[in-house]
Amino acid sequence: xxxxxxxxxxxxxxxxxxxxxxxxxxxxxxxxxxxxxxxxxxxxxxxxxxxxxxxxxxxxxxxxxxxxxxxxxxxxxxxxxxxxxxxxxxxxxxxxxxxxxxxxxxxxxxxxxxxxxxxxxxxxxxxxxxxxxxxxxxxxxxxxxxxxxxxxxxxxxxxx
Amino acid sequence: xxxxxxxxxxxxxxxxxxxxxxxxxxxxxxxxxxxxxxxxxxxxxxxxxxxxxxxxxxxxxxxxxxxxxxxxxxxxxxxxxxxxxxxxxxxxxxxxxxxxxxxxxxxxxxxxxxxxxxxxxxxxxxxxxxxxxxxxxxxxxxxxxxxxxxxxxxxxxxxxxxxxxxxxxxxxxxxxxxxxxxxxxxxxxxxxxxxxxxxxxxxxxxxxxxxxxxxxxxxxxxxxxxxxxxxxxxxxxxxxxxxxxxxxxxxxxxxxxxxxxxxxxx
Numbered sequence: 255x256x257x258x259x260x261x262x263x264x265x266x267x268x269x270x271x272x273x274x275x276x277x278x279x280x281x282x283x284x285x286x287x288x289x290x291x292x293x294x295x296x297x298x299x300x301x302x303x304x305x306x307x308x309x310x311x312x313x314x315x316x317x318x319x320x321x322x323x324x325x326x327x328x329x330x331x332x333x334x335x336x337x338x339x340x341x342x343x344x345x346x347x348x349x350x351x352x353x354x355x356x357x358x359x360x361x362x363x364x365x366x367x368x369x370x371x372x373x374x375x376x377x378x379x380x381x382x383x384x385x386x387x388x389x390x391x392x393x394x395x396x397x398x399x400x401x402x403x404x405x406x407x408x409x410x411x412x413x414x
Numbered sequence: 415x416x417x418x419x420x421x422x423x424x425x426x427x428x429x430x431x432x433x434x435x436x437x438x439x440x441x442x443x444x445x446x447x448x449x450x451x452x453x454x455x456x457x458x459x460x461x462x463x464x465x466x467x468x469x470x471x472x473x474x475x476x477x478x479x480x481x482x483x484x485x486x487x488x489x490x491x492x493x494x495x496x497x498x499x500x501x502x503x504x505x506x507x508x509x510x511x512x513x514x515x516x517x518x519x520x521x522x523x524x525x526x527x528x529x530x531x532x533x534x535x536x537x538x539x540x541x542x543x544x545x546x547x548x549x550x551x552x553x554x555x556x557x558x559x560x561x562x563x564x565x566x567x568x569x570x571x572x573x574x575x576x577x578x579x580x581x582x583x584x585x586x587x588x589x590x591x592x593x594x595x596x597x598x599x600x601x602x603x604x605x606x607x608x609x610x611x612x613x614x615x616x617x618x619x620x621x622x623x624x625x626x627x628x629x630x631x632x633x634x635x636x637x638x639x640x641x642x643x644x645x646x647x648x649x650x651x652x653x654x655x656x657x658x659x660x661x662x663x664x665x666x667x668x669x670x671x672x673x674x675x676x677x678x679x680x
Contacts, residue, residue, distance in 0.1 A: 255416045276417030276461055278448065297452040299445050299511055311488065311513040317448040318514065319441070319461065321419050365509065386590035387508015 262326045264289065265333025273320045280304045280315035283330065291332035291360050295389075302388030305361035306330050312368035314387075331360035334367070342405045343367060352401035354392030361388045366402045375410055378403065417451060419461045425483075428464035429565040438462045440565060442484060443514040445507075446523060464565060469518075472496070480570040483518025487530065490517065498574050502533035502598065505583040508590050518566045521550070522557055525617045525656045526593045529583055532622045535614035536579065536598035539571035554621045574600055582677045583616075584669065586660060593617050594661045595670050597677050601637070608632045608641070613674075617666055618653040627651035628674070642678050646671045 256275040263269070264287065271286045280297075283289045283306070295303030297316045304316040307329040334341035340348065343366050353359045362385055369376055369384035376384070381402045390398060419441065422428040432438050438460040439447045447461065469484035474495040481490070490496050490503040491512065506512055506520065506529050520530045521541065531554070539550040543566045550569070553561060580599040585591035596616030602609045611632040613625040631645040655666035 256418055258419075274416070276419050276451070278452070298449045299507075299514075302508060302510060305510050312510045313513050314445075314510045316452065317444045319419055319444060319448065321421075322441075322444075322463070368509065382589055383504075384509055387510050 258321055260320050260324050262323050262328050264328050265330060275321065277320055278316055279306070279318040279320045279323050279328075282320040283315060283328075289330050289332050291330050293357055293360055295357065295361075300387075300389070301358070302361040302365065302385075303358055305364040305388065307364055307368050307371075310368075310371065312365055329364070329367070331363050334363060341367075342408055343370070343402065346401040346405035346408065347398070350397050350401035350404055352393060352397040354390075358388060358390040358392075362390065362398055366405070369402070370406055370409065374406060376403070376406055417459055417461065419463065422462065422464050424466045425464045425469060425565040425567050428462050429563075431462050432563040432565065435460055435462075436563070438563075442516040442519040443486060445511055445515045446519055446527075469567065474573070477573050478570060479573050480568050481517050482568050483521075483566045484516050487512040487515045487517065487520070490530075496573075498576060498579055499530075499533055499537075502530050502579070502581045505529045505581070505593075505596070517569055521553065521566060521569065525620055526658055526660060528622055529593060529596050529616055532596045532614045532616040533579060533581055533598040534569060534571060535622045535624060536600045536612045537571040537574060538600075538612060539569050541569050542567040551624060554623075557621065580677050580680065582673055584673050592658075592660050595655075595666050595673060596622075597670075597674055599677060601632070601678075603637060606638075607634065607636050609634070615653065615670070617661075618650070618655050618670065620654075620656060623653065625649065625652070625674075632678075637678065639675075639679065642675060645678075646675050649674050 257272040258275045260273050261270045273282045280294050283292045293303040295301035299314045299317040304314055306315045308326050343363050347353050365385045365388050381399050437458050439458045441461040441463040469482040471482045473480040487503050487506045491500050520528050535550055540547045541550055541553045544564050583596045584594040598614045600612045611629045613628050614622055616622050627648040628645045635641040649671040650667045655663035657663045
């Protein structure tokens with residue numbers, strides 16, 4: 255099986271690996287690099303569990319080929335907390351009971367981060383659209399929507 | 415079976431590679447073809463892609479738009495010059511899918527996917543493929559035949575006036591479910607009378623199709639409930655709806671006239 259070199263930045267750290275040609279970014283992140291924060295759900299681009307941010311855009315690592323990400327800056331949930339301090343979104347999810355089984359949570363967090371990075375003061379409609387590609391089968395989405403809005407409000411208070 | 419990715423600098427080189435290897439598939443955004451591989455499709459072993467910057471170009475000039483086939487749905491939404499087709503683009507998937515899925519891939523997407531293609535069909539778009547322009551309707555009819563192993567380069571269309579393109583995606587799952595039926599309509603009106611109409615459907619066949627009987631019936635009629643009544647009676651003429659987990663062909667044929675009426679009168 256042909257192996258190809260892939261280099262990218264993962265949560266600010268340079269990574270270089272040999273991956274099987276034609277293999278997915280999800281596989282590279284989990285099996286080569288050991289970033290288990292990225293979850294493989296449907297592997298069809300439908301559930302959003304594997305969402306990561308690539309060069310500032312939310313994408314699905316289960317249907318992105320690792321080779322096509324060479325040179326990119328990739329962000330995953332593993333990079334959200336810094337120095338033992340939760341990211342405001344993680345804190346809002348925790349405090350707002352926005353996680354139950356937790357399987358969708360990493361993808362939801364990345365979808366929310368991609369939204370807040372470009373729109374720090376989203377409307378409820380913006381939040382619903384932002385997580386429209388992420389499926390949660392436990393909490394029913396409402397606590398997640400409220401947590402994202404809460405994190406956005408906290409950010410705007412801190413920025414004021 | 416092991417998969418490999420081959421990258422070419424031009425669309426022509428990628429096209430030649432596709433033509434030479436029957437076990438290859440073109441990789442646009444990956445939302446269709448990588449999914450197929452993940453599902454265990456063994457009919458191909460090679461991904462082929464092209465990195466030609468022309469494939470990612472958006473040109474808007476004198477009311478005419480040309481989108482390179484690799485332009486993503488997300489870029490269409492973000493480009494203010496394309497605001498009049500943004501609603502159709504927003505109906506495609508969630509943000510992550512929109513950041514990956516390409517306009518070229520959407521034109522190859524089997525029903526129930528391909529919502530943007532429905533809008534482009536109503537806009538009477540042309541595609542550039544195999545060295546020349548081809549009407550979108552002709553391309554769609556032969557996309558898995560003549561054009562299955564070709565690289566689609568671009569799609570061009572006249573930008574509609576503000577509010578000119580009427581678009582409706584009916585879905586059972588909100589906000590981002592798969593289409594039960596998708597309808598796009600471009601109407602020209604003079605003094606309240608429809609002078610010409612182009613109407614396109616998604617999910618009412620294995621590809622987006624024009625509703626030619628409806629278009630002919632609408633011409634010359636006032637855009638009122640009475641004026642469109644006869645057109646609605648022939649809404650399903652020429653259709654062959656798909657059946658999938660979302661809806662049966664029967665259900666799609668039953669709800670189509672209702673939604674078409676709402677769209678035309680909105």
